[in-house]
Amino acid sequence: MSELGLIFDIKKYSINDGPGIRTTVFFQGCPLTCQWCHNPESQPNKPVLLYRANRCVLCGACAEVCPQHAITLNGSADTDRKSCKTCGSCAETCYNGARELSGCETSVEQVMSEVLRDTPFYEGSGGGVTFSGGEPLLQPRFLLELLCACRAHDLHTVVDTSGLATWEVIDSLRIYVDLFLFDLKMMDDKRHIEYTGVSNQLILNNLKKLAEAGSNITICIPLIPGINDDGDNLRASGEFIRSLPNITSVEIMGYHDLAAAKYEALGLAYQLKHLSAPDKSEMRRSAGLLEQVGLQVKIS
Amino acid sequence: MLKLLNNNFDGDERSRQLLLNRTPKYGNDDDAADLLMVRVFESYFNSVDGRRNTKGGEYHINMLPTTCHIYFGSVTGATPDGRFAGKPLSEGVSPVQGADQHGPTAVVRSVAKMDQVRTGGTLLNQKFTPQLLDSEEGLNGLVQLVRGYFNLDGHHIQFNVVDAETLKAAQANPEQYRSLIVRVAGYSDYFCDLSNQLQDEIITRTAYDGF
Numbered sequence: 208m209s210e211l212g213l214i215f216d217i218k219k220y221s222i223n224d225g226p227g228i229r230t231t232v233f234f235q236g237c238p239l240t241c242q243w244c245h246n247p248e249s250q251p252n253k254p255v256l257l258y259r260a261n262r263c264v265l266c267g268a269c270a271e272v273c274p275q276h277a278i279t280l281n282g283s284a285d286t287d288r289k290s291c292k293t294c295g296s297c298a299e300t301c302y303n304g305a306r307e308l309s310g311c312e313t314s315v316e317q318v319m320s321e322v323l324r325d326t327p328f329y330e331g332s333g334g335g336v337t338f339s340g341g342e343p344l345l346q347p348r349f350l351l352e353l354l355c356a357c358r359a360h361d362l363h364t365v366v367d368t369s370g371l372a373t374w375e376v377i378d379s380l381r382i383y384v385d386l387f388l389f390d391l392k393m394m395d396d397k398r399h400i401e402y403t404g405v406s407n408q409l410i411l412n413n414l415k416k417l418a419e420a421g422s423n424i425t426i427c428i429p430l431i432p433g434i435n436d437d438g439d440n441l442r443a444s445g446e447f448i449r450s451l452p453n454i455t456s457v458e459i460m461g462y463h464d465l466a467a468a469k470y471e472a473l474g475l476a477y478q479l480k481h482l483s484a485p486d487k488s489e490m491r492r493s494a495g496l497l498e499q500v501g502l503q504v505k506i507s
Numbered sequence: 508m509l510k511l512l513n514n515n516f517d518g519d520e521r522s523r524q525l526l527l528n529r530t531p532k533y534g535n536d537d538d539a540a541d542l543l544m545v546r547v548f549e550s551y552f553n554s555v556d557g558r559r560n561t562k563g564g565e566y567h568i569n570m571l572p573t574t575c576h577i578y579f580g581s582v583t584g585a586t587p588d589g590r591f592a593g594k595p596l597s598e599g600v601s602p603v604q605g606a607d608q609h610g611p612t613a614v615v616r617s618v619a620k621m622d623q624v625r626t627g628g629t630l631l632n633q634k635f636t637p638q639l640l641d642s643e644e645g646l647n648g649l650v651q652l653v654r655g656y657f658n659l660d661g662h663h664i665q666f667n668v669v670d671a672e673t674l675k676a677a678q679a680n681p682e683q684y685r686s687l688i689v690r691v692a693g694y695s696d697y698f699c700d701l702s703n704q705l706q707d708e709i710i711t712r713t714a715y716d717g718f
Contacts, residue, residue: 218610219609219610219612219613220610220611220612220613220648220652222639222644222645222647222648223644227647227648227651228612228648228651228652228655259700261702261703262681264520264524266520266521266524268521302521302524302525302527302528302529303524303528304528324536324612324613324616325612325613325616327616327655327658327659328612328651328652328655331651331654331655331658332647332648332651332655334651464705465696465701465705467702467704467705468700468701468702468705471702507642
């Protein structure tokens with residue numbers, strides 16, 4: 208019997224998650240709680256209910272089937288999330304797709320049968336499979352089986368990670384990973400704890416060990432205005448990256464507020480409402496700071 | 508079901524929504540749905556191909572009705588995919604508008620299940636937003652998508668790079684545009700899944716992009 212994992216989406220024709228045309232497999236569950244997270248539904252390591260009010264026609268089918276009687280119609284179909292047991296009955300019934308359960312138990316075979324369908328597009332484009340999330344390293348046995356299955360089919364593999372896992376976990380699967388997309392959020396540990404909920408010590412140590420072990424790594428810095436795009440953080444990040452063996456470049460990715468609707472769909476407050484996406488000149492300025500320490504910078 | 512279709516779904520929007528959103532649809536690389544397309548294609552092909560025409564030649568099949576789908580739709584009753592009577596049919600061999608929800612590779616794999624080599628030609632329309640093509644990665648993706656489709660014996664594919672007007676229409680009638688993908692800052696998503704404000708933002712930006 209092969210491993211089961213908790214997956215919340217499989218996205219085809221991904222062209223921003225590594226080289227070529229890729230299929231991205233999104234893992235449910237993350238040990239970080241970054242305030243800017245653009246997949247907040249992926250944070251809990253159990254299924255969660257999304258409700259998109261703009262798709263709801265107030266037909267009431269969900270309220271009829273909810274075994275907890277947790278749904279009331281009142282201009283929108285509100286769910287009492289305290290009594291909701293995320294059984295998924297309402298999502299199953301909602302024909303308009305306003306209700307959706309994020310996170311579904313999936314077998315290695317099920318994931319692979321989806322992934323292999325797009326093989327004709329991986330070959331020519333230099334693409335393959337990306338494991339993202341959520342945090343894929345949070346389900347290491349499931350991830351390892353998937354990586355081995357990809358290797359057996361000669362598929363290029365990318366793991367998109369926050370870097371937060373024990374070194375033993377990373378070490379056990381790194382030889383099956385063709386490229387790590389490794390997030391570097393901020394260097395100051397206090398601020399890291401404040402904005403992501405966890406210390407960066409283990410993450411930085413893992414990044415150093417992974418680079419020393421010779422793994423292929425692309426480091427990504429998400430630029431969050433006023434939080435980590437200051438000169439101090441970017442210079443410290445740049446110097447840390449320069450100190451790593453075999454790494455001479457970094458990618459920066461501008462914050463976007465696409466996720467606000469998801470927070471609403473989850474019944475959560477979005478703490479970064481006041482932020483707006485950095486414009487081209489701000490991205491250029493940040494890139495310049497990283498270039499000053501001798502790094503090649505790609506803006507994506 | 509026949510009663511439902513005869514009545515043009517009158518009074519049973521729930522059943523129509525079930526058919527629209529909860530049944531497998533051609534265009535998602537789902538064999539259950541795609542094999543129905545293959546069956547229909549084969550029976551159409553076999554009934555027409557090679558028949559004598561009035562001028563002493565033979566009839567052959569082309570799967571490219573260009574804009575006839577609007578007229579054909581106007582004289583076709585309600586269909587069990589949730590489509591109301593009189594509404595347009597799909598364009599050429601393209602999936603029904605909004606039915607393809609797994610991206611362009613799934614679409615071309617579905618379409619390639621039809622044996623296009625035996626036809627005189629096919630017509631497949633795809634919609635992209637300018638942002639999806641504004642980088643080297645985006646352009647390379649498009650090139651490899653086309654190459655992959657032709658390797659699967661696809662015959663023809665064309666792209667509409669969608670402008671702001673279309674995005675406004677998508678905002679007003681999301682059910683017609685469920686498959687529209689937009690790229691925003693290193694990440695792509697379905698336009699209709701975004702909040703109204705974000706849709707507004709992308710519409711504005713798209714207008715500035717000059718497409």
